[in-house]
Each structure stands twice: as C-alpha cells, then as structure tokens.
Amino acid sequence: MTSLQPWWWAALPLLLLPLWWHRQKRQRTASELLATARFLPSTVPQQRRIWRWTDIFLLLVRLALLLALIAWLAVTVLPWRGDTVLADPALEPAWVAREVQVARMQDAARMPLPAGVLDWLRRHEHEWRDGTRILVLARAGDVPMPAHPPRLAHAVTLRLAPSVPAAAQRHHVVVASTPERLPRWQALFAAFGTVTGPYTVAAVPTSQTGLIVWDRPESPPAAWCAPHWWRADGKGDRHVTAAGIALTYTDTPQGRVWRGMPWPPASATEAAALQQAWQAVAAAPAPYALPAQALAPARPLSLPARDGEPAPWWGWLLLALFMLERLLAHARRS
Structure with a gap:
C-alpha cells in the first residue's frame, strides 16, 4: 500500500471522536418525585457515571468511514500490477x-x-x-x-x-514569384529534394505548408501563414551565420521571416551553401537516444506524487459506508 499524499495520515487522531461520542452517558428514563417522598429527609442526589459500550456495530462503521476518508485524501493506492x-x-x-x-x-x-x-x-x-x-x-x-x-x-x-x-519525408513549399523566376525556384527545391526528401511546390499555402517563398514586390496576403518565410525585401532584427551565409530573421504573426540568402541562387555552389544554412537554422535538434540497458531499482519506495489521483473504488467505498452509517443511526433512534 502506498500513499501519494501521506501527510493526510496526520488526521488519524480524529478516530477518537466516535469513541468519545459512544462512551458518553445517555439518559434512558425520566425521573419523577413520588408523593410519599416528602416524608423522607432531603438528600443531594448522587449520580455515578458508568461507561458502557453501546451500538458496537455503528461505532465500527463510523470508525471505518473516517479511516476510509483519510485514506482517500491521502491518495492511497494498493499496488496491483505484476510483471x-x-x-x-x-x-x-x-x-x-x-x-x-x-x-x-x-x-x-x-x-x-x-x-x-x-x-x-x-x-x-x-x-x-x-x-x-x-x-x-x-x-x-x-x-x-x-x-x-x-x-x-x-x-x-x-x-x-x-x-x-523511414520513408522520405515530403516538404510542402509555396513559391509566390514571377513566371520568369519560378523555374529557378522549382529547380532549387528539386535539388534540395535529393538531400532532405522531395519538395512539393504549390501556389497557395495549406495546413501542411512549412515554407513560403515570397518573390514579389507587393506585400503577401494577411491570411497566409507558415512557420517560415523567405523574403528579399527589408531587414531582420536578429542575425545568425550558417555555412558561410549571414542570415537575418524576424518573428511576425504570419511566421518567422528569413532574409539574406541568395535570391535565388545562381550556381550549384550557392544552392548547396543555402541548403546547408537552411538546415542548420531551421531543423529542430534531435535528442540523444537512450541505449538498451537494464535499470536496477534505485529506491526502496515510490516517491509521493503531487498530481496523484485516488483509485475510483475509494469513492464508492465512502458512499457505501456513509449510507450504512445513516441506516444504522436511523434504526437506533427508532
């Protein structure tokens, strides 16, 4: 048995309340003066307090109800899993x-x-x-x-x-350029696809679009959004250098806008350098993988968990004990 919030067990002294309650003297009959009592000398009535256990089963139910309530608050778990x-x-x-x-x-x-x-x-x-x-x-x-x-x-x-x-990952790119420059962008991403997986070049962004290349003089539509943008106009407020290319970027509501790359690359050397720079700054770092190993037990007991939840059957147990206590208390009064 493990309690994930064991400090609730400090409330165990509350179990003394039903014991104190059940051992109190209760008046069973009402006393009345007899008519002949006036001829007897008056004395001060004396009472003897007799401690008797009454309603033992009701007492046990109330003790079990309090104990179950404390265990529920302490998030008590009975381990049930094996290998x-x-x-x-x-x-x-x-x-x-x-x-x-x-x-x-x-x-x-x-x-x-x-x-x-x-x-x-x-x-x-x-x-x-x-x-x-x-x-x-x-x-x-x-x-x-x-x-x-x-x-x-x-x-x-x-x-x-x-x-x-894994199968080659397909990258979704939107290229907004003039008809004269569009073939050069398509050739660039076709070359990128031989290294990082195929690229799908479209004219309108979708939910899968990861990059938008804006090669037009006017501003892009406000509804267009993507994680990354390539633009030639303006300047970025942050600088980074990768593969010998100085790039700048700015975070906007539409996505991160990159500037400073060759527009578009005029040779295979520039294309390779741009691909290396883009992968260096845009790719998410991969975590180190854990090798196969056997982990021996490092602690004798489980640590308490703040976000632990009691087992569902604790609630049903509390409800059943409460209903049983109310039935026994009603039967005793009647």
Missing part, C-alpha cells in the same frame, strides 16, 4: 516474442508503450508490487536520453529493435 511488458505496437511481433522469451516473461501482462516511457514509469511506479519486473520494448532512437539517470523503484529492462529507415 509487465511495455511494447511499441509498431514493432515486429516475432522480435517482440523473442525478447519476451529471452527475458522469461511469457506470462507477464502486456501494455502499449506510452509516450515518454521513463517519465510515465516514474509517475505510475506505485501501481506495481514490490519485486516485479518491467520490460520496455521500443525502436532504436525512440526513447530520448534524460538529463539525469533515471531512479526508479522497480527493475526496468530496456530493449531496442533495429530502426527501420
């Missing part, structure tokens, strides 16, 4: 079966590989029982290396399948 295999659904079934057999986890439960598997395991490790094993099967390069070594409470084995070359 588990987290496998990417896109992996080859034969390779997955071979790795599961090598790890001797044929009887382990199967789950699809979640995104950010290491962070997901850290947030859900309280769901596994002590001593269980977790086998992670992913494709090489899909699990990024974290900034710090992962410290988990369970043994995790990471196995990576050989990466399969």
Whole structure:
C-alpha cells in the first residue's frame, strides 16, 4: 500500500471522536418525585457515571468511514500490477516474442508503450508490487536520453529493435514569384529534394505548408501563414551565420521571416551553401537516444506524487459506508 499524499495520515487522531461520542452517558428514563417522598429527609442526589459500550456495530462503521476518508485524501493506492511488458505496437511481433522469451516473461501482462516511457514509469511506479519486473520494448532512437539517470523503484529492462529507415519525408513549399523566376525556384527545391526528401511546390499555402517563398514586390496576403518565410525585401532584427551565409530573421504573426540568402541562387555552389544554412537554422535538434540497458531499482519506495489521483473504488467505498452509517443511526433512534 502506498500513499501519494501521506501527510493526510496526520488526521488519524480524529478516530477518537466516535469513541468519545459512544462512551458518553445517555439518559434512558425520566425521573419523577413520588408523593410519599416528602416524608423522607432531603438528600443531594448522587449520580455515578458508568461507561458502557453501546451500538458496537455503528461505532465500527463510523470508525471505518473516517479511516476510509483519510485514506482517500491521502491518495492511497494498493499496488496491483505484476510483471509487465511495455511494447511499441509498431514493432515486429516475432522480435517482440523473442525478447519476451529471452527475458522469461511469457506470462507477464502486456501494455502499449506510452509516450515518454521513463517519465510515465516514474509517475505510475506505485501501481506495481514490490519485486516485479518491467520490460520496455521500443525502436532504436525512440526513447530520448534524460538529463539525469533515471531512479526508479522497480527493475526496468530496456530493449531496442533495429530502426527501420523511414520513408522520405515530403516538404510542402509555396513559391509566390514571377513566371520568369519560378523555374529557378522549382529547380532549387528539386535539388534540395535529393538531400532532405522531395519538395512539393504549390501556389497557395495549406495546413501542411512549412515554407513560403515570397518573390514579389507587393506585400503577401494577411491570411497566409507558415512557420517560415523567405523574403528579399527589408531587414531582420536578429542575425545568425550558417555555412558561410549571414542570415537575418524576424518573428511576425504570419511566421518567422528569413532574409539574406541568395535570391535565388545562381550556381550549384550557392544552392548547396543555402541548403546547408537552411538546415542548420531551421531543423529542430534531435535528442540523444537512450541505449538498451537494464535499470536496477534505485529506491526502496515510490516517491509521493503531487498530481496523484485516488483509485475510483475509494469513492464508492465512502458512499457505501456513509449510507450504512445513516441506516444504522436511523434504526437506533427508532
């Protein structure tokens, strides 16, 4: 059993309230003076407080209700998972079966590989029982290396399948130019396609457009948007140099506008330099991939999680205990 917010257990002294309540003296009958009592000497009435346990079953229900409420507030989780295999659904079934057999986890439960598997395991490790094993099967390069070594409470084995070359990615580009200069832009992106994948050159942007080349004297339509723009007019407010080409850029509501590249390149050398510069400044950096390895348990217990949620059955248990307490209290009064 693990409590993700254990400081709520400090409210356990509240269990003394039902005990105090049930041990109080209750008046069972009303006292009346007898007519002959006037002939007797007057004395001060004396009462003896007798502590008796009454309504034991109702007392136990109230104690259970308070205890369940504290456990619900403490986000108490009962670990129920055993040995588990987290496998990417896109992996080859034969390779997955071979790795599961090598790890001797044929009887382990199967789950699809979640995104950010290491962070997901850290947030859900309280769901596994002590001593269980977790086998992670992913494709090489899909699990990024974290900034710090992962410290988990369970043994995790990471196995990576050989990466399969992905199909060439198609880039969507819009070229707004004059009829005389349009063939030169088309030839430029055809040359780029031999290195970074094919380019689709269109005249109107869509949701897939990643670059707009504006080679016209007038201003572009305000409705046109893309992550990147190439323009020859004006100057940028930020400078960057890549592949020997000094580029400037400005962030606008329509996208990032780049200026300073050859317009358009007049030779193969300029085209190659522009392609290298563009890839250097526009491509997102790829994270380091985590190699296959076995992670031994680094902590004896799961860490408390601030964003933890109690199990759904806790709510139904509280409702059932509350209804039972109300029924018993009503039966006692009647």
